[in-house]
Amino acid sequence: MKYRLGIAAAIASVLGVCGAAFAQTAPTAPSACETIASDPDRLACYDRRSLGAGIQLAPAPGDDARKGMLPALFERGTTSLIDASWGFNADSARYIIDVHNPNYLLFARYTDNVNTAPYSSAAQASGQQDAIDSTEAKFQISFKMRMWATGDRRWGIWGAYTQQNQWQVYNAEISRPFRETNYMPEAFVSYRPGIDLGGFHWRLLNVGFNHQSNGRTDQLSRSWNRIVADAGVERDKVAVLAKVWYRIKESADKDDNPDITDYYGYGSLTAIYKRHDHSFSLMGRGNVRTGKGAAQLTWSSPRFLGPLRWYVQGFSGYGESLIDYNWNQRTIGFGIAINDAL
Secondary structure (H helix, E strand, C coil), rough: HHHHHHHHHHHHHHHHHHHHHHHHHCCCCHHHCCCCCCHHHHHHHHHHHHHHHCCCCCCCCCCCCCCCCCHHHHHCCCCCHHHHCCCCCCCCCCCCCECCCCEEEEEEEEEECCCCHHHHHHHHCCCCCCCCCEEEEEEEEEEEEEHHHHHHHHEEEEEEEEEEEEEEEHHHHCCCCCCEEEEEEEEEECCCCCCEEEEEEEEEEEEEEEECCCCCCHHHEEEEEEEEEEEEEEEEEEEEEEEEEEECCCCCCCCCCCCCCHHHEEEEEEEEEEECEEEEEEEEEEEECCCCEEEEEEEEEECCCCEEEEEEEEEEEECCCHCCCCCCCEEEEEEEEEECCC
């Protein structure tokens, strides 16, 4: 939908400019414009003369018919990954429902170290302690909604939801269950700083609340609440997203995973590179004090059917999911995706 709207807006902008140029005859001399009393009409007259001569000018202040069309068209020409992803263009809709984190389906995801520890009590009771397959499916759905924005779209209030599932779909022995489901609702304020930093452009700053849990009980329950801040900079085809968080402490009797920051740390760094419609990303996070963390490398191909892309995801370390937050493993998966982090 985002691509169709972007193309439609660009076409509408071009048609609007061309229509204005051809609908009125360009003056033959500058004096014809000087005699117009109205400032907006006089400036529009000069613009039409320039357009007729093959020169494009920025829209005149007060020219409401063109304001918000040409600037947006020129801004799209910069191909800003962050602006496009977060609706920072001034002509974007005030209320948006869009993709958020990567949406993907891994047909097969293989791990070199199956985590049976959390299920040991139930597995021993059923006699199926080692029944978890090393190959499973994994998918993630993620979307965000802008609920308010300023007129220039530099400020916005967003809500978001991400769900990740590990699915033992090939394991008929235990009736193909979902091994783990993680739920992550978020709410945050978004701002576009628009500051140049040594060749990089700082275009994103988010601050908000993040809850993540697996919705389970007893020894399988995992959850935490965080205050999170995100910053994003970009240069040409490269974008870097930095995230830091502060865990909101829970009482000892309600804390399912008191040592989770030993493995997840207090922040992450993601680099994204796009070339010829291929997309590569590398994420790293961890805790320097404990020496534990994780890295994830992804690749997505150019679109081959509608929005669908081939997708490969490799992971190494702790915390691929909440149930595995303190489990070290290396995984590789292959499937399809419709978007990446930007």
